[in-house]
Amino acid sequence: MAFLAIAGLSVSYGAAAVLRDVSLDLERGQLLAVLGPSGAGKSTLLRLIAGFEKPDAGSISLDGVVLTEPTSLVPPERRNIGIVPQDAALFPHLSVRDNIAFGLRGLGDKERDARVAQLLELTRLAELAERRPDQLSGGQAQRVALARALAPKPKLVLLDEPFSALDAELRAELREQVRTALKAEGATAILVTHDQEEALSLADKVAVLRDGEIIQVGAPAEIYNSPADVGIATFLGDSVLVDGVVRDGKIATDLGNLTPLNQVTEGANGVVAIRSENFYLQPNPGGDSEIVGRVFFGHDAVLEVRTPKLTIRARSNGPFAPEVGMKVTVWVRGSVNFYPANT
C-alpha cells in the first residue's frame, strides 16, 4: 500500500458534486502537484485530507493508518498533517519565531529552540525571527507558514496555492526555495495550484483535476508531452488545434501530413494538438504563409501566421523571430498527439 492512499473519494454540497471518485497514491518523500482550474475541487481535496471535511464516500489512509472514512474521521489535530494556507494565515498575535514554534509540543526548551533555529535557517528567515506577521511581505509570510507547518515533522504537508498572491518574479524565486526546503526536510507534500508552470517545475508527480475528477496522473514531462485529452492539452500551455484524418498511419491536416505520437486507427477523424513552440517558421520569400501579427516577449515571441487554410499562433525564438509581413513556410517539429473525435 502506498504511503498516502486516497481511494474513491466523493463529496458533494447539496446537488453539486465537488469531487467524484478521486483516487491518488503518493510515496514517501514525493511531491505531488494537483493541477486544475479554479473550482475544480482542489481546495476541497486538501480539506478532506487535512480532516476539516468529511467525504460522502471513499477513504484516505496515511502511513498504513486509515484517517478518513465516511463513518469515522480522525480529527485534524491527531493526523500529523501540516497545512500551508493560501493566505499564509500566520497567527497575528505571535512573532515569527513563536509562529514556527507553535506546533512544537512536548519538546524541551533547548530542543525546541534548536528546531526553530534550524527552520529559520532553512527558510532564510533568521533576521526576521522577532517580527510580527503584519511586518512581513507576502513571500516572507509564506515562508513562515511553510516553516510552521514543517516544524513538527509532519507525515504530510499540504500547500494550498501558496504562491498565488505573489507577483511573478517573487513566485519563481519562492518556488525554488520551497522545493529546496521540502526536499531538505524529506517531506512528503501535496501542492494544489492552477498554474501549470508551477506544477510542472515543482512536482515529482502531477495529477490533473477537472470538474472534481482526476483526469491524468504522471510525471511532469509525461503530462506536458502527452496530455490525455484535448482539454488538458489546451489547459497546459498554448496548443493549436487542427482537424485531421488518419491516412496511411499519418494524420492529414491543413498543415500537411503529421506523425502521430499515440496509437491511431486508420480512417479516424479528430484533432491534433500542436504546441505553439513546435512550429518551425522557415523564412522563404516564396512561402505560402505570411506573418500577420507579432507580440515580442524578449526571450521569445508569439507570431500570428496566416497559412493558406487557417491562422495559427506560433512561438519563436525572440531575437530571431520573423517580422510582420514576411513570407514563411510552416513546419511542424516532431510528432503530435491525435485525439479522435467523440472521445
Add this chain to the structure above:
Amino acid sequence: MQRPLVAIVALGVFAALAALLPLGYLGLRLVEGFDSALAELMRLRTLELLLNSLALTVSVSLTALLVGSLQAWLTVRSDIRLPGLFAVLATLPLAIPSYVLALGFLSIFPWLQGFWASWFVMSIATSPYVFLAVSAALIRTSSTTEEVSRSLGYGKLQTLVRVTWPQVRPAAFASLLLVALYTLSEFGAIALLRYDTFTRAIYNAYRGSFDRTAAASLALILVAITLVVIYFERRYRGDNFSSPVAASRRVPTALGIGRSVAEIGLIVVAVLSVLIPVVALCVWGLSGSSSLDLPQLLAALGSSLSIALASGLLIGAFAIAIAIWHQRFRSRVSATIEASTWVAHSLPGVVVALALVYFGANYLQPLYQSIWLLIFGYLILFLPNALAPISAPIAQVPKSIEQVARSLGLRANQALKSVVLPIAAPGVLAGVAIVSLTVLKELPATLLLKPNGVDTLATRLWQATEVLSYAQAAPYALLLIIIAGVPALLLNSQARKLVSEVG
C-alpha cells in the same frame, strides 16, 4: 502652507477651553475648600459609595464581557440558524436608554432595587457594546488560523484559547473598559433602582441639599476613577492585530445537540433584555392612555426635538471645524485642541452639569437658567462623540482630489468648501444625527441644567417615575425608544456592518 480660517480656529479653541471647564471647576473647589473636601472624603459613607460603584462596575463589565462574547461567538462562528436575526437581537438593547430599560422592569417588578437589580439592568444595557466589538474582531480573525492550529495538534478548545481568543482580546478589553466607563457614569437606571453609587449621591447631594462641596468632593473621586479607566481604555484601544489577510471564508463550528440549547439561550436573553421591558411599557402605556396629557406630551416632544436638533447642528459645526483643522492643517496646536476635547469625554454627565451650574450661577449669570447653558453642557459632553463620525468621512476624502482642485486654481479653503465638504457631507450628516439622538436620550445633565418651565421627554419621564406613576411615564419611555433609540441603532455603522456580514 495655508492657514485654517479664523472661524475654524476660534471654534476649535472655544471647544477645547469648554472641555476643560469641568476639570477646572473641580480643581477650583478642591483649592477653595480643601479641608471640607477632605472631611467629606474621609466619611464612612464615601467609602461605601466607592465600594458600591466599584462592585457594580466590575460585575457589570465582567457580565457584559461574558454575555457579549458568547453572543458574538455563537452568531459569527457557530452553525446556529438565522445568525443575522440573532445579531439584530443582540444589538437591540442599544435602542433602549438604560433608564427606560430600568423603568420597564420596575413597572412589572416594583420591588426591584439595589445591587442585583442594577447589575441585571446595566449588564443588559452594556452587553451589546462587547457583542459588537467582539463580533467585528471575530470576523476579522481568519478561521484559517484556527485550522492551522488544529493541523498542528491542538484540539477545538485549545485552539479557542490559544489562537482565537488572543486575536479577539484587544477588542474585547477595549469594549470592557467602555462598559466600565458607561457604568461608572450611569445615573438614570441606577437612581431608579435606588442603588447608591457616586452619580446618584452627587445628584442627591446637589438636588437635595444644594451641598455643592459634598457634591464636588464626590465628583472628584468619580473623576479620578474615570480617569484611571480612561487611561487603560486609551492604552488598549486600537491595539488590534491588523490582519494581513482579508477575512477569509468562515467555517462554522458545528455545535451538534448544543445548537438548539444555544439558540434557546440567545432567545431567552433577547426576551429578557428587550421583549419584557418593551411589552411592559406598552401595557402601561395603553392602560394609562385615557389619562394621558397629550398637550404636555406634545410640548415635551417639541422641546426635545428642537433642543436635540439645535445641539446636533451646533456640536456638528464645532466638530467639522476641529476635524478640518486637524485633518487638513495638521499641526501641534490642532493636535492639542483635538486631544483636549477628549478630556471631557466619559466624564459623567452629573459632573459636567455640576460644573456648569457653578459657572453659570457665578460668572455667566445671563446664561444661567437659559437653554444655552444646557446646550453648552451637551457640547462639552458630546463633542467627542461627534468628532469620530465627522472626522472619518473628512479624512477619507483622498488628498489627491483636493490637490486636483488646487491645481485648477482653488485656494485651500475654497477647495475644502467646494470639494471636500460636499464629498464628506453624508458622513457628516450622519454624525450630526447621531449626536442629536444622543442628546435626545441624555438625562442627568438635562435634569440639572434645564431652565424652569422647559421639559423634555426625558425629564417628564423622570418626574413621572419620581411619583411612581408608571402609566404616566410609559408613553414618554416608548416615544424615546421610537424617536431616539431605534434611529440610533439604525445609524450604528458597526451594527449594520455586522448584520450584513453574518446575515
